[in-house]
Amino acid sequence: xxxxxxxxxxxxxxxxxxxxxxxxxxxxxxxxxxxxxxxxxxxxxxxxxxxxxxxxxxxxxxxxxxxxxxxxxxxxxxxxxxxxxxxxxxxxxxxxxxxxxxxxxxxxxxxxxxxxxxxxxxxxxxxxxxxxxxxxxxxxxxxxxxxxxxxxxxxxxxxxxxxxxxxxxxxxxxxxxxxxxxxxxxxxxxxxxxxxxxxxxxxxxxxxxxxxxxxxxxxxxxxxxxxxxxxxxxxxxxxxxxxx
Amino acid sequence: xxxxxxxxxxxxxxxxxxxxxxxxxxxxxxxxxxxxxxxxxxxxxxxxxxxxxxxxxxxxxxxxxxxxxxxxxxxxxxxxxxxxxxxxxxxxxxxxxxxxxxxxxxxxxxxxxxxxxxxxxxxxxxxxxxxxxxxxxxxxxxxxxxxxxxxxxxxxxxxxxxxxxxxxxxxxxxxxxxxxxx
Numbered sequence: 443x444x445x446x447x448x449x450x451x452x453x454x455x456x457x458x459x460x461x462x463x464x465x466x467x468x469x470x471x472x473x474x475x476x477x478x479x480x481x482x483x484x485x486x487x488x489x490x491x492x493x494x495x496x497x498x499x500x501x502x503x504x505x506x507x508x509x510x511x512x513x514x515x516x517x518x519x520x521x522x523x524x525x526x527x528x529x530x531x532x533x534x535x536x537x538x539x540x541x542x543x544x545x546x547x548x549x550x551x552x553x554x555x556x557x558x559x560x561x562x563x564x565x566x567x568x569x570x571x572x573x574x575x576x577x578x579x580x581x582x583x584x585x586x587x588x589x590x591x592x593x594x595x596x597x598x599x600x601x602x603x604x605x606x607x608x609x610x611x612x613x614x615x616x617x618x619x620x621x622x623x624x625x626x627x628x629x630x631x632x633x634x635x636x637x638x639x640x641x642x643x644x645x646x647x648x649x650x651x652x653x654x655x656x657x658x659x660x661x662x663x664x665x666x667x668x669x670x671x672x673x674x675x676x677x678x679x680x681x682x683x684x685x686x
Numbered sequence: 687x688x689x690x691x692x693x694x695x696x697x698x699x700x701x702x703x704x705x706x707x708x709x710x711x712x713x714x715x716x717x718x719x720x721x722x723x724x725x726x727x728x729x730x731x732x733x734x735x736x737x738x739x740x741x742x743x744x745x746x747x748x749x750x751x752x753x754x755x756x757x758x759x760x761x762x763x764x765x766x767x768x769x770x771x772x773x774x775x776x777x778x779x780x781x782x783x784x785x786x787x788x789x790x791x792x793x794x795x796x797x798x799x800x801x802x803x804x805x806x807x808x809x810x811x812x813x814x815x816x817x818x819x820x821x822x823x824x825x826x827x828x829x830x831x832x833x834x835x836x837x838x839x840x841x842x843x844x845x846x847x848x849x850x851x852x853x854x855x856x857x858x859x860x861x862x863x864x865x866x867x868x
Contacts, residue, residue: 478714
């Protein structure tokens with residue numbers, strides 16, 4: 443008993459402190475770092491800037507093209523309605539600033555400065571200038587974490603817009619991705635536009651992804667194409683989050 | 687520093703813990719940030735690894751492993767629990783403590799930078815090995831990624847290591863001195 447007591451007197455504090463540290467760390471892990479990301483958001487808030495005047499003044503050509511696009515989209519919508527094509531109205535997105543990047547080097551993630559308070563939920567689709575960027579994988583009150591399509595664990599069903607050849611796309615870090623086709627002999631050329639496929643469960647169909655950079659039809663087990671993503675994944679500052 | 691020695695040992699202990707935990711929180715806060723000048727090929731220094739090295743360098747292997755375990759769990763929460771960061775950080779803690787630098791080398795700055803360089807490579811290699819076992823990524827891709835990540839992370843971490851190591855080491859040394867003199 444005495445020995446035990448003396449042992450405890452000598453090591454008790456260390457054991458208690460070690461235990462406390464470990465349980466706190468475990469708590470952080472189980473809560474997905476919620477408190478940390480909230481604190482991060484709070485600390486970086488003064489440094490987050492709104493869009494500059496230059497960014498606001500998008501040139502006239504882009505505006506004109508956008509207006510044409512809206513016109514064509516609404517025409518398309520009308521035609522789909524005439525055909526009884528079951529698709530809902532496009533929903534309003536939530537604009538969110540990118541406040542942080544992945545907390546380690548192996549994952550391609552970003553942290554957004556908007557969270558559940560603004561209505562963001564897990565599984566929401568994230569679009570950037572230029573096309574699809576990723577998917578929300580965890581949400582805290584004021585931040586949300588996005589798994590980018592450039593991560594090699596994120597798989598996106600993709601289709602070549604011209605020929606409708608389908609496949610799935612795996613990220614390769616930075617702004618490249620590899621599209622693996624389902625067909626043995628897909629109709630694909632350099633420069634073809636790639637968008638999300640209508641059979642994708644995670645993403646709505648028809649979102650722009652990128653352009654085909656090179657094609658390798660001899661690749662086993664399935665032919666592959668290297669895609670250059672159009673969204674500037676490494677320089678993202680603002681994104682728009684859409685419900686699924 | 688002189689005022690600290692006036693406090694009772696208990697208060698001093700608590701202040702020491704607040705400073706230590708505060709430094710960890712600071713490291714966690716810069717982890718998702720990419721500040722200008724701190725980035726190489728989109729990769730930032732591995733702040734938690736630097737902290738673990740700074741902590742373990744003058745401590746026992748067990749203490750090093752515990753620090754690695756705790757910080758690994760936190761980093762798992764911030765990214766993804768699979769593959770776990772616990773293994774790499776705990777191994778780094780143990781190895782750093784086993785080197786027993788202070789017995790052989792008195793000089794601090796460059797040797798710490800070198801240790802961080804080596805440990806960053808070890809840490810990323812452990813992660814890459816875990817990925818190879820999990821098998822949801824292509825083997826060739828993992829190891830080309832590993833080269834890129836390990837090298838840039840090792841260079842950046844070793845360059846930024848003194849920023850974390852110097853103040854922390856000084857603080858712990860002072861606390862130790864006061865503890866021993868009382």
